[in-house]
Amino acid sequence: MKLTALLYMLIIVLFLPTSCSKTGGILPPPPPDPCSLISVNLNGVVVNPSVSGASDGSITLSASGGSGFTFNINGGAFQSYHKFNNLPAGNYTVMARNSDGCSSVVAFLLSNPTPSCTGVNITVSATATNNVFCESSTATITVSASGGTAPYTYNLNGGAYQAANVFTNIATGSYMITAKDANGCIGNASTTVNNGTAGPLFTQVRTLVRNNCLYCHGGVFSSGGVSYSDDCNIVSGKLRIQARAVDGNPSPMPQSGLLPAADRQKIIDWINAGGRYSD
Structure with missing residues (x-):
C-alpha cells in the first residue's frame, strides 16, 4: 500500500509543468530587435x-x-x-x-588650409659684427623678420633652417640670409662680415717692424725665417719680437742694435694690451 502511494506521487512530480506559463510550459519568444529593421x-x-x-x-x-x-x-x-x-x-x-x-x-x-604667400611681404634685416683679423672667427649675424606669420626660422647661404635668429662664429665674407614664416613664405637679406680695423698699438708696432726688420724678415731671405710683411705673423710672433727687439735675446733685432727706448716701449705696451691685431 505504501509502495503504491509513493509511485503515484512520483508520477505526479514527473509530469508537473516546468513553469506557470499560460502557454503550457513553453517560454515566449524574445522581443524583436528594434535595430534589425532600421538603418541609421x-x-x-x-x-x-x-x-x-x-x-x-x-x-x-x-x-x-x-x-x-x-x-x-x-x-x-x-x-x-x-x-x-x-x-x-x-x-x-x-x-x-x-x-x-x-x-x-x-x-x-x-585639414589645415594650404597657405598662400600671395601678397605676403616678409621684411628681413641682418646685422653683423666684425671678426678680429688673425684670430678664430667670432663674428655673429643677428636676423629679424616681420610681415609674415610667426614663428620664423632662418638659414644662412641656403643651409639648414634654425629657430634661433643668431648665427655665431661666422667667417669673414658675404652672406645671404633667408627667413621663412609659419606658412612657408620667405624673405631674404644680405650682409657682410668684415675684419675689424687694426688697433693703434698694433699699427705702431707694425710700422716699427717693417721699417727695421723687413730686410731680413721680408720673405726674401730664407735665412730670415718668418716674414713680417704678413700682419698675422707679427701677431703670432710677438714674443719673439719682444725677445729680439726689446730684450736683445739671443741677439738684437735689427742687427744694427736695439731700437730706441721709446720704440721698445711701444712693443711692450702693445703686448701688455693683449698683443692682438685689434689692440
Missing part, C-alpha cells in the same frame, strides 16, 4: 580651420533612421546638439545614436 545614416559637413594651427574648425551632423538622436566625438560624452565646434585639424570619429540605441559611426578629417 550619418552625414556631416566639415569646416576646416581658418589658418594652420587654429582651433576653429567644426563638424555639423545630420542623421536619419529613427528619432531622439545624440552624438559623440572620439568616444566622448554624448550630446543632443548636432554640431561640434572649436576643432583643430585632425581625424575624428563621430557616432550618432537614436532613442532605440541604434547607431552609426563615421570618420571625418579636418
Whole structure:
C-alpha cells in the first residue's frame, strides 16, 4: 500500500509543468530587435580651420533612421546638439545614436588650409659684427623678420633652417640670409662680415717692424725665417719680437742694435694690451 502511494506521487512530480506559463510550459519568444529593421545614416559637413594651427574648425551632423538622436566625438560624452565646434585639424570619429540605441559611426578629417604667400611681404634685416683679423672667427649675424606669420626660422647661404635668429662664429665674407614664416613664405637679406680695423698699438708696432726688420724678415731671405710683411705673423710672433727687439735675446733685432727706448716701449705696451691685431 505504501509502495503504491509513493509511485503515484512520483508520477505526479514527473509530469508537473516546468513553469506557470499560460502557454503550457513553453517560454515566449524574445522581443524583436528594434535595430534589425532600421538603418541609421550619418552625414556631416566639415569646416576646416581658418589658418594652420587654429582651433576653429567644426563638424555639423545630420542623421536619419529613427528619432531622439545624440552624438559623440572620439568616444566622448554624448550630446543632443548636432554640431561640434572649436576643432583643430585632425581625424575624428563621430557616432550618432537614436532613442532605440541604434547607431552609426563615421570618420571625418579636418585639414589645415594650404597657405598662400600671395601678397605676403616678409621684411628681413641682418646685422653683423666684425671678426678680429688673425684670430678664430667670432663674428655673429643677428636676423629679424616681420610681415609674415610667426614663428620664423632662418638659414644662412641656403643651409639648414634654425629657430634661433643668431648665427655665431661666422667667417669673414658675404652672406645671404633667408627667413621663412609659419606658412612657408620667405624673405631674404644680405650682409657682410668684415675684419675689424687694426688697433693703434698694433699699427705702431707694425710700422716699427717693417721699417727695421723687413730686410731680413721680408720673405726674401730664407735665412730670415718668418716674414713680417704678413700682419698675422707679427701677431703670432710677438714674443719673439719682444725677445729680439726689446730684450736683445739671443741677439738684437735689427742687427744694427736695439731700437730706441721709446720704440721698445711701444712693443711692450702693445703686448701688455693683449698683443692682438685689434689692440
